[in-house]
Amino acid sequence: MSNSKLTRRGLIKTGAVAGAAGLTLPTYLRADAHAGYLNAPQGDTVTLGFNVPQSGPYADEGADELRAYELAVEHLNGGGDGGMMNTFTSKALQGNGILGKKVEYVTGDTQTKSDAARASAKSMIEKDGAVMITGGSSSGVAVAVQALCQEAGVIFMAGLTHSNDTTGKDRRANGFRHFFNSYMSGAALAPVLKNAYGSDRKAYHLTADYNWGYTTEEAVKSSTEAMGWETVAAVKTPLTQTDFSSYIAPVLQSGADTLVLNHYGGNMVNSLTNAVQFGLRDKQVNGKDFQIIVPLYSRLMAKGAGANVKGIFGSTNWHWSLTDEGSKAFVQSFGTKYGFPPSQAAHTCYVQALLYADACERAGTFNPCGVVEALEGFEFDGMGNGKTLYRADDHQCFKDVLVVKGKENPTSEFDLLEIVEVTPVEQVTYAPDHPQFAGGSLGTCNPGA
C-alpha cells in the first residue's frame, strides 16, 4: 500500500524541478534522444572541436594544427581554392559544409597534458556541443582524449600521435588515426639504414621515458636487429631532461657505433645538439663512421636543432616537398594563406578533418556509429600519401611512409629535410594482432545517446 498523495501543486513543483534540471544538464547528459546520438547538430550548423596544444612546449606545432583546421573549415564551407578537396578521390564533399550544415568550430588547449586535454575536450563536448574532437601533438594526450570520446560517444580523429598504443592496446571504436606509428617508422627505416650503414652495427638507444618512447624503441630495435644490428644498450631518459651530456658521454665507451635517439620535441633538439657537441659524428668506432638516427622527424623540431640535423636519417608522415597532386594542392592553399609551407602535423590534421566530413556525407549522418562504418575499410587517394586504407581492424591508416634525411644545404628555414625514400605501404603493413599492438580491442562504437 502506498502512502503517496500526488497533489496538483506537488505535480507542478516536481515538473518544474525536473524541467530546470533538464535545462541545466550538460549537453552530454541530455542527448537528443530522437536523433539517437550525442550532440546531434541543431539548426543549420555543425560544431567540431579542435583540441590542440596552444600553450606549453608544443604550442608552435599546435598553432600549425589550428591553421590547418581553419583552412579545412574554409574549404568545407566552400571558401578558398578547395585545397585537397579537388584531389581527394571521394567526391562526396561539395563545399557546402557537411550534410548541408555550415561547419563551425571551437578550440581547446591540450597544454600537452592528458588531464588538461581531457578537460578541454569534455568542455567542448558538453558545453559547446561538439560532435567530433580532433587534434593533439602527443600520444599520451591522444590515448587519454580517445578514451574520453569513446565514453562520451563522439568521434575522435587523432592528430599527431606516433605511439603504437593509440591504435594498439589503447585503440577505441570511436577513434581513428591517420598519422603513421612507431612500427611503421622502424619498418621503413631499417632497409634504408642497411643500405647506408650496412648490417653490422652496434646501436645504443636513448629513449624518452614514456609511452611513445617505449614503443618507438621496441619498433626500431626489432627492425634493426632483424637485419643484423646488435643493440648494445637502451637507456631511458627523463622526459624533463634538458641536458643529455651525462647520457651521451658513455655512448662511445659502450662500443656502440650508432646512436638512436628515441626522442621527440625539445628532448630531440637537446639530445641531438648534445650528441653533435660531443663530436660523436666525427668519431670512428669499430672501423666505421659513428652515426646518429632520429626515428621520428618533425620539420618544426628539426628547425630547433639547426645544422645538427644535417645528414641524419629519420622518418616522417608527410613533407611539403612531395610532388603528388594532393600535396601540391595543400601546400598551395596553406602557403598562400599563411606564407610558409605546412608541417606534417598540419597535414594530418587537415586530412583528418576532411576525412571526417567525407565520412559523414557518405554515411548521410553525423551519428558516430554511421561515421565509424563509413571510415572502416575506406580506401582513398589524393591526400598526399598515395593510396591509403583506413583499416577496419584497428582504425589505423595504412599508406606510404617517408624516410628523410637532414638536408646538407638548405635553401630556406623550411628546407631542412630531404626525402630519401618513399617506403611503399606493403613494407610497413602488419597484422592486426602483431605483438607490438597486442592487448587492445576496439569494442563497439558509442553514439552517446
Next chain:
Amino acid sequence: MDAIILQILNGLDKGSAYALIALGLTLIFGTLGVVNFAHGALFMIGAFCAVTLSRILTLSHTVIDETQKDFLGNPLKVDVPYIYDIFGQATGDAIIDWAVPISILFAIPVMVGIGFAMERGLIKHFYKRPHADQILVTFGLAIVLQEIIKYFYGANPIPTPAPDAFRGSFDFGAMLGFDPNTIIYPYWRLVYFAFAAVIIGAVFAFLQFTTFGMVVRAGMADRETVGLLGINIDKRFTIMFGIAAAVAGLAGVMYTPINSPNYHMGMDFLVLSFVVVVVGGMGSLSGAVLAGFLLGILESFASMAIVLETLPGINQIIIYLVAIIILLTRPRGLMGRKGVMEE
C-alpha cells in the same frame, strides 16, 4: 676509472650553471633578504639576449634569386644580412659566427637594467613582507616573463651555436693515457666551465677587495649598523641586485650553445638552483658555489647506465635525496651561517 673522470667532467659544466644561478640567488637573499623565484627567468632572459643579438646581426634585406624557386614555385627570396653590406661577407660571417661571445657585451647592460627595474619597480615593495609573499610575487613574475618571451620568440627551441672554433670535442682520454674516445668533452663546455670560474672569481674579488664590496658585506652582516654610519646601503643593495641579474644573464648567454634556448629553460634550472642554495647554506656565497658543483657532479653520476640498472630512477631524485641527507645532518647546509632564516 675513465667513466668516473667522464662524469666528473660532465658534472662540472652542469655544476657551473647551478653555481652561477645559485650565486646570484644568494647575493640577492644575502643583501636584500628576498627569496627571488624569478631568478631562473633572468637566466632565461640572458639566453634570449644571445638569441636577440644573433637576430640583430642577421637582420637582412631580400634579394630575388630568379634561378631558384620557393615552395610555391615563385622566384626564391634570399635574405642577405645588412652586415654583409657593411663589413663584407667574410667579416660579416665571422661576426655572426661569434654572436654568442659578443652577446656578453650586449647582455650585461640589458641584464643590469632589467635587474634595476625589477628591484625598484616590484621587489622593493615586498622587503618587509613575509617570505611566502616574496615567493608568490617573484614566481608570478617569472611566469609573466616566460610568457612574454614565448609570445615574441615562440615555444620551440632556437638554435644558437657556438663559434666554429669551439665546435667538436677534446679527447681527454688520449691525453691521460686511456684509449681514444673513452673520455671526450666538448670544447664549448670547457669554455663554459672556465667562464663560470672567472665570473665566480670576479664576484668574490669584487666583494672581497673593493670598498663597495666591503660595505656590502658589512651590510649583509649588520644592515642597521651600516645604515647608522650614514651609508646608503639600500642603493648598494640595488646595485647588487643588478649584478646578480647580470651574473644569471651571463650564465644564460653562454649556455645557449649547450642547449638551444626556449622560454621554459629558466624554470628547468630554478628549483634545482634553490636546492643548491639550501644545501650550500642560505646566504653563503661559497656554499652556493660548492653545492652547485657537488650536486652537478652527483647528478651526472646518477645518470650512468650502471647506476640506473642498480637503482632505476635515481637520476631523477638524487639531488633531492642528497639535500634531505645534508639538511638532516647539517640543518644550516654545508656552509650556512647561524641566524639566517632561523627567526
